[in-house]
Amino acid sequence: MSAAFRTSSSVRTVRTVQGNVEQGELGVVDxxxxxxxxxxxxxxRELDDVDLARQELEAxxxxxxxxxxxxTPYGLGRRAEELPALAAATGVHIVAATGMHQAAHYAPELLAARTADLAEVFVRDLTEGIGDTGVRAGLIKVASGFHALDAHARWTMRAAAEAHRATGAPIAVHHELGTGALDVLDLLCGELEVPAQCVIxxxxNRSPDFVTQREAARSGAYLAFDGPSRANHATDWRMPDAMAELAAAGFADRLLLGGDTTTAGARSVSGGPGMPYLLRRVRPRLEATLGKxxxxxxxxxxxxxxxxxxxx
Known part of the structure; x- marks a missing residue:
């Protein structure tokens, strides 16, 4: 595997589907x-309509x-070939992912055909492009299970760590119902030696355990409060208190916000909260507690x- 990541003589940028951009050009980030x-x-309930994706970005x-x-990682319909045109049409920067989700999200035949050297797949997506699109990913997405790391999660996280070492790409982790963060940190940042500041x-927010959240933030990793407007996941109404608690403990610089729209009906242009909800409703509520x-x-x-x- 070629070493595409260098620790010196390189510029800190974010890799979008239209190419690298400087940090200050991102604006407000979902x-x-x-x-x-x-x-x-x-x-x-698939998200697969290009025109509705454009409308959602415009909103x-x-x-x-x-x-x-x-x-959206490998094998889950990320439609990388559509992303540059959507970014150009709407003026919204888009960062794409490589990586792999929980095994349950994949058809058995796709898992059966998976390559043993998963890290090579991730690195190729990050450095050469996703498939034959030429669109390069900007992060690696993996997933844990409910309060546990099964063999699939450990396999994908080891591949993610190897790809991170080769490229410098950040690793973003799905936590099932918000659980298992400390186990993930033990594996990625302990055993596999990924710098915590490169882990999201x-x-x-789906497991409002302030003690665990503080410990996770203390590691140096980023904490994403994502998927608002889901009342069954104890999100919106506890989010201001959780973020205020973390900020008061000195971890305001570790916090991120996201929408996590995963179904067609959840898009704002289809009657759901969608991406605008993050700024239209969540942002004012947080400002009232945390300040603008x-x-x-x-x-x-x-x-x-x-x-x-x-x-x-």
């Missing part, structure tokens, strides 16, 4: 969302959105750091 997503766990831009980070822990300056930091400065890497 740090975890999906324009396209397809899973056998969500039959008939997001209309309320001040500047960048969307799509966490997703969905921690801190929320601006969470939406602009923090993701600019979290998703920036030293690309060769």
């Amino acid at each position: 740090a975890h969302d999906h324009l396209f997503f397809r899973s056998p766990l969500l039959p008939g 997001y831009a209309a309320v001040g959105g500047g960048t969307v980070v799509q966490w 822990l997703g969905h921690l 300056e801190m929320v601006e930091r969470v939406l602009v400065a923090n993701p600019a750091e979290a998703f920036a890497v030293r690309w060769a």
Whole structure:
């Protein structure tokens, strides 16, 4: 595997689907969302309509959105070939992902055909392009299980760590119902020696355990509060208190916000909250608790750091 990542003589940028951009160009960032997503766990609810994706980006831009980070990984309909044109048409930067989700999200035949050297797949997506599209990914997405790391999760995280060492790309982690963050950190940052500041822990708002959240933030990893407007996941109403608790403990620079739209009906243009909800409803609520300056930091400065890497 070629070493595409260098620790010196390189510039910190964020890799979007249109190429590398400087950190300050991202604007307001939805740090975890999906324009396209397809899973056998969500039959008939696929995000696969290009025109609706464009409309959703336009609605997001209309309320001040500047960048969307799509966490859709390998094999789940990420539609990489469509992303540059969508970014150009709407003026919204898009960051694409490589990586692999939980095994349950894949058809058995796809898992059966998986390559033993998964890290090579990730590195190729990051350095050469996804498939034959030439569109390069800007992060690696993997997933843990519910309070546990199964063999599939450990396999994908080892591949992610190897790809990170080769490219410098950040690693973003789905946590099932917000659980298992400390086990993930033990594996990625302990055993596999990935710097914690290169790890983004997703969905921690879904398990409102302030003790675990503080410990995770203390590691230096980023904590993504993503997937708002899901009342069954204890998100919106506890989010201000959780973020205030972390800020008071000195971890305001570790916080990110995302929408995590995963089904067609959840798009704002289809009647759901969608991407604009993050700025239209969640942002004012957080500003009332945290203040505008801190929320601006969470939406602009923090993701600019979290998703920036030293690309060769």
